[in-house]
Amino acid sequence: xxxxxxxxxxxxxxxxxxxxxxxxxxxxxxxxxxxxxxxxxxxxxxxxxxxxxxxxxxxxxxxxxxxxxxxxxxxxxxxxxxxxxxxxxxxxxxxxxxxxxxxxxxxxxxxxxxxxxxxxxxxxxxxxxxx
Amino acid sequence: xxxxxxxxxxxxxxxxxxxxxxxxxxxxxxxxxxxxxxxxxxxxxxxxxxxxxxxxxxxxxxxxxxxxxxxxxxxxxxxxxxxxxxxxxxxxxxxxxxxxxxxxxxxxxxxxxxxxxxxxxxxxxxxxxxxxxxxxxxxxxxxxxxxxxxxxxxxxxxxxxxxxxxxxxxxxxxxxxxxxxxxxxxxxxxxxxxxxxxxxxxxxxxxxxxxxxxxxxxxxxxxxxxxxxxxxxxxxxxxxxxxxxxxxxxxxxxxxxxxxxxxxxxxxxxxxxxxxxxxxxxxxxxxxxxxxxxxxxxxxxxxxxxxxxxxxxxxxxxxxxxxxxxxxxxxxxxxxxxxxxxxxxxxxxxxxxxxxxxxxxxxxxxxxxxxxxxxxxxxxxxxxxxxxxxxxxxxxxxxxxxxxxxxxxxxxxxxxxxxxxxxxxxxxxxxxxxxxxxxxxxxxxxxxxxxxxxxxxxxxxxxxxxxxxxxxxxxxxxxxxxxxxxxxxxxxxxxxxxxxxxxxxxxxxxxxxxxxxxxxxxxxxxxxxxxxxxxxxxxxxxxxxxxxxxxxxxxxxxxxxxxxxxxxxxxxxxxxxxxxxxxxxxxxxxxxxxxxxxxxxxxxxxxxxxxxxxxxxxxxxxxxxxxxxxxxxxxxxxxxxxxxxxxxxxxxxxxxxxxxxxxxxxxxxxxxxxxxxxxxxxxxxxxxxxxxxxxxxxxxxxxxxxxxxxxxxxxxxxxxxxxxxxxxxxxxxxxxxxxxxxxxxxxxxxxxxxxxxxxxxxxxxxxxxxxxxxxxxxxxxxxxxxxxxxxxxxxxxxxxxxxxxxxxxxxxxxxxxxxxxxxxxxxxxxxxxxxxxxxxxxxxxxxxxxxxxxxxxxxxxxxxxxx
Ligand code: SRM
Ligand SMILES: Cc1cc2nc3c(=O)[nH]c(=O)nc-3n(C[C@H](O)[C@H](O)[C@H](O)COP(=O)(O)OP(=O)(O)OC[C@H]3O[C@@H](n4cnc5c(N)ncnc54)[C@H](O)[C@@H]3O)c2cc1C
Ligand code: SF4
Ligand code: FES
Numbered sequence: 001x002x003x004x005x006x007x008x009x010x011x012x013x014x015x016x017x018x019x020x021x022x023x024x025x026x027x028x029x030x031x032x033x034x035x036x037x038x039x040x041x042x043x044x045x046x047x048x049x050x051x052x053x054x055x056x057x058x059x060x061x062x063x064x065x066x067x068x069x070x071x072x073x074x075x076x077x078x079x080x081x082x083x084x085x086x087x088x089x090x091x092x093x094x095x096x097x098x099x100x101x102x103x104x105x106x107x108x109x110x111x112x113x114x115x116x117x118x119x120x121x122x123x124x125x126x127x128x129x130x131x
Numbered sequence: 132x133x134x135x136x137x138x139x140x141x142x143x144x145x146x147x148x149x150x151x152x153x154x155x156x157x158x159x160x161x162x163x164x165x166x167x168x169x170x171x172x173x174x175x176x177x178x179x180x181x182x183x184x185x186x187x188x189x190x191x192x193x194x195x196x197x198x199x200x201x202x203x204x205x206x207x208x209x210x211x212x213x214x215x216x217x218x219x220x221x222x223x224x225x226x227x228x229x230x231x232x233x234x235x236x237x238x239x240x241x242x243x244x245x246x247x248x249x250x251x252x253x254x255x256x257x258x259x260x261x262x263x264x265x266x267x268x269x270x271x272x273x274x275x276x277x278x279x280x281x282x283x284x285x286x287x288x289x290x291x292x293x294x295x296x297x298x299x300x301x302x303x304x305x306x307x308x309x310x311x312x313x314x315x316x317x318x319x320x321x322x323x324x325x326x327x328x329x330x331x332x333x334x335x336x337x338x339x340x341x342x343x344x345x346x347x348x349x350x351x352x353x354x355x356x357x358x359x360x361x362x363x364x365x366x367x368x369x370x371x372x373x374x375x376x377x378x379x380x381x382x383x384x385x386x387x388x389x390x391x392x393x394x395x396x397x398x399x400x401x402x403x404x405x406x407x408x409x410x411x412x413x414x415x416x417x418x419x420x421x422x423x424x425x426x427x428x429x430x431x432x433x434x435x436x437x438x439x440x441x442x443x444x445x446x447x448x449x450x451x452x453x454x455x456x457x458x459x460x461x462x463x464x465x466x467x468x469x470x471x472x473x474x475x476x477x478x479x480x481x482x483x484x485x486x487x488x489x490x491x492x493x494x495x496x497x498x499x500x501x502x503x504x505x506x507x508x509x510x511x512x513x514x515x516x517x518x519x520x521x522x523x524x525x526x527x528x529x530x531x532x533x534x535x536x537x538x539x540x541x542x543x544x545x546x547x548x549x550x551x552x553x554x555x556x557x558x559x560x561x562x563x564x565x566x567x568x569x570x571x572x573x574x575x576x577x578x579x580x581x582x583x584x585x586x587x588x589x590x591x592x593x594x595x596x597x598x599x600x601x602x603x604x605x606x607x608x609x610x611x612x613x614x615x616x617x618x619x620x621x622x623x624x625x626x627x628x629x630x631x632x633x634x635x636x637x638x639x640x641x642x643x644x645x646x647x648x649x650x651x652x653x654x655x656x657x658x659x660x661x662x663x664x665x666x667x668x669x670x671x672x673x674x675x676x677x678x679x680x681x682x683x684x685x686x687x688x689x690x691x692x693x694x695x696x697x698x699x700x701x702x703x704x705x706x707x708x709x710x711x712x713x714x715x716x717x718x719x720x721x722x723x724x725x726x727x728x729x730x731x732x733x734x735x736x737x738x739x740x741x742x743x744x745x746x747x748x749x750x751x752x753x754x755x756x757x758x759x760x761x762x763x764x765x766x767x768x769x770x771x772x773x774x775x776x777x778x779x780x781x782x783x784x785x786x787x788x789x790x791x792x793x794x795x796x797x798x799x800x801x802x803x804x805x806x807x808x809x810x811x812x813x814x815x816x817x818x819x820x821x822x823x824x825x826x827x828x829x830x831x832x833x834x835x836x837x838x839x840x841x842x843x844x845x846x847x848x849x850x851x852x853x854x855x856x857x858x859x860x861x862x863x864x865x866x867x868x869x870x871x872x873x874x875x876x877x878x879x880x881x882x883x884x885x886x887x888x889x890x891x892x893x894x895x896x897x898x899x900x901x902x903x904x905x906x907x908x909x910x911x912x913x914x915x916x917x918x919x920x921x922x923x924x925x926x927x928x929x930x931x932x933x934x935x936x937x938x939x940x941x942x943x944x945x946x947x948x949x950x951x952x953x954x955x956x957x958x959x960x961x962x963x964x965x966x967x968x969x970x971x972x973x974x975x976x977x978x979x980x981x982x983x984x985x986x987x988x989x990x991x992x993x994x995x996x997x998x
Contacts (some may be wrong), residue, residue, distance in 0.1 A: 007946045015654065016682035018946045024955070026945070033654065043955075049698035050953050054181035054689050057682065058656035061622055073694060078657065108631070126635035 002021065003107040009035065012106065019053040022108045025094070027097055028053035029106055030081055032068055038081040039099035039108055040070070047074040052093045052094065060087060136163050138225060138233035138447065141214040141389060142241035143169020145178055146420030146436035148195045150238060153444040157816060163447065165207045166232060168224070170213035171263060175199055177434055179594060182299045184267045185306035186854055186896060193264070217393040219413055238443060239411075239418040243383035243431065248291070248412075252353030257361030258377045261300045270378065274307045277375055285310050287373055289364050291350050292380035293320040297657040298465040300378040301342050303674065308857070312343040312372060314364070319346055323495075324461060324472035328489055329514040334494035335439035336468045336515060338531060339494070353377055354469055361686075385422045385429055398424030407453040409443045417443045425454055432459060433593065434561045439582045441563075460527075460560055462520045462594070467897045469517035474510025474527040475500050483509055488539035497539045499523075499531075506530050521600035525556035525566065559595035559602050566604055573608035580774065581605050589709060597982050611679075620881060621658040624651040628806060628881040632666050636725055636877075639673055642679055661685035665768055668804035669876050671924050674931055675767075676938045687766030690942070692748055697956060697967040702728070703765035704755050705801060708793030708813075709736030710773040718758035726751055735772035735810070737763060742965060744952055746944045753931045761927040762802075768882075769804045770811075773797040778815030778832070787832035792861070793821075796830070799865065802925045804873065806879040806888075811868075824852045827885040828868050833857070837864045841871055841899070842889035844915040850886040853896050856904055870903045870911060 007019040012031040019042045020027050026042035030053075036058040042050045055070045060078060077089045084094035098109030138154070140147045145169055150223035154165060169175070175192040184190060201208045213227040223231045245260035247253050257277075259270045277286060288304040290297045304311040313320070319330025320337065334344050349367035355870035356362035360712050365371040385402040395411045396404040401423030409417045409425075420436035430436065435457035445452035460473035469584055478485050478902025482503035489496045502509055508526050513519065519538055531538070552558070554567030572578040572587045581598075582607045585591050591598040619625035621665065624647075626634065631650065640646045643663055647655055655663075675681075687693045692700035704719065719738055723730045726747060728740035743751055752762075764770060775793030779785030793813040803809065812823030813830040823829030829840040835858040843852030856867055871885075879888040892898060901907030932938045943949040958965040 011940075011946050012680050014679065019944065019950045021945045021951060024954075047696060047698075049696060050955055051694065051698045054686070054694075056657040056660050056685070057654075058623075058660065059654040061653070061655060066653060068654075069656065073689060074696075074698075076657060121276075 003102070003109050004068055005102070005105045005107050007106050008104050009101060010104070011104055012037075015057045017053040017057060019050070020108065022097070025111070028055075028070075029099060029108070030057055030068075030070060035066075035101070037099045037101060037106060038068070039097035040079070040081065040084055041081065041095040044072045044074050044077075045086075045094065046072065046077055046089065049074060052116050057081075062087070071130065132949075135161065136235040137237045138163050138165045138238060139232055140165060140238040141217075141224060142239065142386075142420075142422070143167045143171065143175050143208065143210065144240060144242045144420065145175060145195065145433055146242070146440050147238070147240040148175035148200075149437045150240065150419060150440040150443060151206060152196060152200060153441050154447070155200065155206065156203075157444060157448060160750035161205065163316070164207075166207040166234075167210065168209045168212050168214050168226060168232070170211065170227075171265070172211040173264065174208060174210065176264060178262075181261075181264070181267060183301050184264065185271070185303045187493050189851055190264050190268070192851070214389060217389055217416070217673070219393055219416070222415060232348055236447060237416045239422055240420045240440075241386040241389065241422045243385050243421040245296075245379070246382050247379050248350065248381050250350055250352055252355055252361070253379065255353055255355045255361045256359050257375065258353060258379065260379050260620070261303075261673055261946040262383070267303065268835070270376070271304070271307060274304075274309055274376060278308075281375070286375045288376045288378065289314060289372060289374040290311070290378045290380055292382070293317070293344070293346065294323060294367075294380065294382075295321065295461070295465070296380035297378075298337065300380050301337075302466040304376070304378070305340070305342065306610070309376065310341070310343075312345060312374075313337070314348050314350060314366070315344070315346045316349055316658050317346065320344065321470065322554055323459075324470060324476065325512050325514060326498065328487060328498065329470075329472075329496045329512045332489060332491065332494055332514045333468065333470060335491065336494045337466060338468050339467075342466070363376075365848075383421065383431055385420055385424070390416075390418065390422075398427060398429065400429070402429040407442075408446050409439050409454060409776075417446070419443050421550070427916075430457055430459075432457070432461065433492065437561065437593075438563055455563075458527075460524055462517050462524075464897075465884045467709050469513065469515060469520075471513040471520040472511075473520065473524045476510045478510050480507075480509055486535045486539065488536070499538060500537050501535060504534065508535075521558075521597050525558065525600070527802070529553060529556065552604070552677040558604065559588075559590035559593075559597040561597075562589040564588045564590035569601060570605045570608045573605060574612055578605070579609065579614060620662060621646060621653050621656055621987070623653045623659045626650060628662055628666070631662065632669070632877055635663075635666050636670060636721060641667065644679065644685055655683075655822070657685070658881075661688070664688065665804050665806065668769075671920050674938070676929065676932065678943070681938075681941060684759065688768075690745060690748060691762070691766060691932065692743065693766045695741060695967070698953060699741070699967075700743045700745065700954065701739050701765070702743055702748070702751060702755075703733065703737055703739050704760035705763035705797070706737040707797040707801075708773055708790050710790055710794060715759070719755075719760075722751060722754045722758070725754075727965060733765075733786070735765075736774050737772060742958070744944065745942055746949065746952065749933060749939055749942050753933055756927070756930050756933065762929040764802065764928070767804060769802060770797070770800040770809045773800075773811040774812060774826070775812070776814050776820035778813075782815055783830070784818060784833050787815055787837065789813040789815035789821065789832060791903060792830065792837070792864075795861075796865070796868065799922055800868075800872065802928065803876075803921055805872070805876045807882050807884045809872065809885070812908060825849065826852060828852070828871065828975075830864060830868075836860050839864060839867055841896075842886045844884055844886035848886070850887075850890075853889065855896065855900055866915070867903050871899065871915045873914040874899070874902055874910075874916045 003016035004022050012018050014028055014033050017028045019028040028040050028042040030038040042052045044051050051073050054073045057070050059066050060069050069078050071078045078087045079094050084096040096112045100107050148172045175195045214224045215227050216225040223233045225231055245262035260266055286309045288309040288311040290300045290313045293313045297313055301313050303539050320333050351367045352365040354363035361377050363371055363373045387397055387401055387403050389899050390403040391397055399405050403418040403422055405411050405418050405423050409419055411418055419439035419773045442452045442454050462471035478500045483503045484505055487498035497513050499511040500509040508531050552566040556566045558566050568588050572584045578584045578587050581602045591601045618627050634650050659682040664680055725742045731739050731884045773793040773796045775790045778789030798809055810826045811828045812821040812826040814823045815832050816823040823831055824840050825843045826847050829852045831838045838857050839855045840852035841855045844850045875885055957968040959968050
């Protein structure tokens with residue numbers, strides 16, 4: 001398996017994000033207050049601009065579960081950090097990468113391919129994640 | 132085939148407006164077209180709010196009906212045209228323009244005349260009545276011309292009549308800076324609405340405002356001086372009073388002359404006699420509003436007039452509605468003093484009991500009239516504090532349920548809520564809306580907010596006095612329907628922004644984690660984080676990127692620049708008051724050229740440079756700071772610009788140095804963080820080239836100083852600013868703006884601009900004036916200190932970043948490739964400058980065959996959804 005070291009953990013602010021370049025791909029690395037990490041696409045799918053790492057990290061309660069989120073700084077859609085799915089605009093989704101802490105370093109792993117089936121407006125979006 | 136019928140309305144006043152509006156909204160089949168003929172040179176307007184003409188409102192703000200109604204193809208409005216005669220057999224009316232208009236049905240809505248009493252001299256120049264916009268405009272014009280010759284002493288005015296209109300007129304004279312005396316024939320003020328006890332308290336309150344009151348005084352003669360101008364008044368007891376202007380507010384008389392000439396029946400004391408369906412003796416003619424005499428009575432209030440308009444419409448459409456009768460309940464704010472009177476206010480019902488409370492020091496009088504068993508509320512009078520009117524008025528005829536005195540002593544927990552009101556109780560008397568109608572709007576018609584309920588039922592859309600009760604009923608109904616009416620900001624905080632501001636100020640907490648742990652829950656979100664960042668910044672707690680605050684900042688604050696559509700930024704240096712030297716311009720030009728930034732002059736009199744990448748921001752700012760510029764905060768919910776006009780240094784009309792004042796204000800408030808952005812304007816004379824009245828604070832020079840207007844707004848819902856104070860000197864102006872801003876910052880909602888804040892501020896502009904100019908809340912020292920603290924601690928936000936390696940670190944494109952620019956940026960040239968080339972927002976999905984790096988989407992990162 002291919003892991004790329006991108007930065008030290010300390011370079012990512014708590015409940016914040018930074019952008020990194022991995023093999024030409026622009027990835028946003030997100031760190032929560034408890035040091036858990038997520039890696040999502042830096043590209044905002046709605047505007048097409050590479051800005052996601054400048055969004056606000058937070059949470060929203062969905063069916064009683066606290067979901068970690070990031071909002072786009074451009075038009076404010078909110079995404080579930082775990083799956084990349086948009087919670088406010090069902091037509092948008094962020095790509096995700098594997099990410100881990102190795103020593104004090106943040107490492108990005110392979111991209112997770114996402115199969116997304118177009119859904120009618122009131123069906124839940126079906127996203128299957130495979131490695 | 133059905134032929135369309137023609138309805139002609141004579142008179143274009145408030146009730147005519149209601150008639151047309153109701154007809155157009157109910158006549159779905161288009162059976163009627165309507166022509167409204169009015170002699171005033173404008174569309175119908177809100178006469179009830181006439182006095183606001185003196186507090187800086189535009190006459191146009193009073194117009195009723197909006198453009199939509201008068202542009203309706205079925206509606207014709209003929210302004211500035213009087214109906215002069217009715218030809219009943221030919222079914223035509225004649226106008227003063229010489230034409231004849233045929234009708235199938237005629238509605239008389241000609242209202243009333245303001246009566247001028249038949250005393251000698253009442254037609255001298257300087258005598259006015261108080262009924263139309265033209266009347267008040269003439270009054271104002273006369274006072275303003277007179278003032279030119281009278282710098283030595285204040286002008287003096289006498290208002291004849293101490294009723295509702297008289298006190299309104301006295302307020303208007305005061306607003307014009309005229310010392311006024313109200314002369315009333317009866318032994319107390321407002322004899323029709325309040326009793327002796329209420330009259331005594333009212334008199335004290337009015338006198339405290341500087342108005343002289345003479346009751347039990349009859350006017351004998353108006354005295355004239357040279358050139359036919361008023362110069363005094365003589366009374367029946369032989370005494371006299373000097374006066375430069377006299378306003379008669381001695382009552383109204385129905386304008387029933389058309390009906391008289393046409394041979395229709397006229398009431399004993401005037402008014403066109405109609406039955407309960409509002410028809411006159413002629414089945415093709417109805418009369419509504421103040422001109423109609425129903426059951427031997429003429430109603431001088433808007434609510435009964437509106438009810439008649441609805442009845443007339445219903446009848447035309449084949450309905451059977453009847454005029455339900457009315458009562459003379461009123462709630463008024465006269466010169467800032469609350470007066471309300473409702474139901475059987477004078478205890479005329481046999482055996483009725485009165486419970487009253489009077490506090491001469493606090494200036495409050497309250498009386499309830501109860502049935503002989505002390506259970507049922509019959510009426511009441513409230514002076515000085517009418518806050519319980521909205522709750523009491525609908526209970527007339529109902530059992531009070533509690534000890535009546537609980538309603539009279541100053542409220543501790545507030546009066547019993549709106550939840551218990553019976554469905555039949557009238558909540559909005561202007562529009563005849565009951566508690567049941569409001570509940571129904573929520574439960575059956577799906578209204579989800581007070582705004583919805585207002586537009587659906589019309590409750591609260593006229594005088595506004597019922598709005599608190601409408602809100603309470605709506606909230607209760609929504610809660611019962613299981614709709615959360617949380618006033619909290621988001622799922623993390625149950626507090627409003629104002630409450631949070633207060634909490635943070637008091638507890639002294641300074642980090643987001645402490646604040647959310649103490650006052651909220653969870654980890655926050657894109658709504659509450661920027662609010663807390665803004666609150667901390669307003670409290671002057673250091674740089675917005677200090678400690679954990681960098682991650683709280685919204686889009687633009689996040690990088691201290693404005694985000695553009697391609698992810699780059701724009702840069703706006705501060706150009707105080709819009710004044711810039713040629714050298715400054717050259718420097719900006721040089722920097723823009725070097726970094727190839729698109730440049731444009733903004734709407735705020737400064738220069739915007741677009742297309743700077745994140746990692747370029749510090750370098751560009753270093754150059755700007757070296758050239759003497761500082762941060763313009765175009766990105767912050769904070770002071771933006773102070774727009775100026777050139778003023779008296781060059782302009783031949785200027786009366787003050789507007790540029791100097793604009794610069795002073797911009798330097799004072801720069802960096803001040805607020806719930807939303809703040810803009811100011813300063814104009815050097817009344818021509819208003821700086822468009823100051825569209826700003827949060829607008830300053831307009833006068834030959835004596837500055838007039839200050841507040842709460843203006845451009846944007847989506849434009850609003851002209853309201854006059855707060857006149858002829859301030861420089862220091863008084865600055866102090867007033869200081870207090871206004873800090874008071875707004877402490878109490879406004881999130882992202883609420885001063886315009887919306889002022890509209891919702893309880894007590895409105897009078898309350899604000901009281902706080903800002905008279906320290907009515909006793910907080911002035913505190914507000915002043917807060918602003919002084921801001922001024923003393925101001926530092927240039929960008930210079931500080933340039934000196935702080937930790938803050939500089941965030942201005943990188945990629946943490947692992949700090950000097951690689953975003954490889955996706957593309958530009959093309961347009962009119963000699965660059966602009967982004969970007970896939971449009973509805974871009975087709977990225978295909979699997981796409982060569983861009985990263986994961987493959989089978990259907991792209993925008994999922995097309997079938998609709
Ligand atoms: C640059 C400028 C347009 C221009 O090229 O002239 C502009 C640009 C933006 N305006 Fe504006 N406004 C600009 C003058 C105005 C004006 C005119 C004025 O100030 O005299 C108005 C109407 C006056 C007013 O504010 O009442 C104006 C009303 C708005 C509004 C609506 C505000 C409202 O209360 O409804 C928004 C949206 C908001 O703030 O929520 C807005 C928001 C924006 C934002 C900040 C949107 C954003 O979040 O990125 C735009 C990007 C600014 C940037 O630099 O990239 N802009 N905007 C003007 C900058 C003035 C300056 O020097 O700071
Ligand atoms: C300063 C002030 C404050 C008030 N405050 C309150 C209040 O707080 N509460 C309340 O309930 N009421 C209040 N009123 C009373 C309220 O404004 C009136 O009851 C209401 O306007 C009556 O409406 P209307 O359409 O019958 O008459 P109006 O609004 O007077 O309209 C009649 C119109 O017909 C026009 N007209 C007359 N004859 C002709 C003709 N021959 N041809 C063409 N046009 C003609 C008139 O010029 C006028 O424009 C107040 C009134 C004033 C002046
Ligand atoms: S507002 Fe008056 S002083 Fe200012 S530029 Fe216009 S005309 Fe001249
Ligand atoms: S009572 Fe006047 S608007 Fe409702």
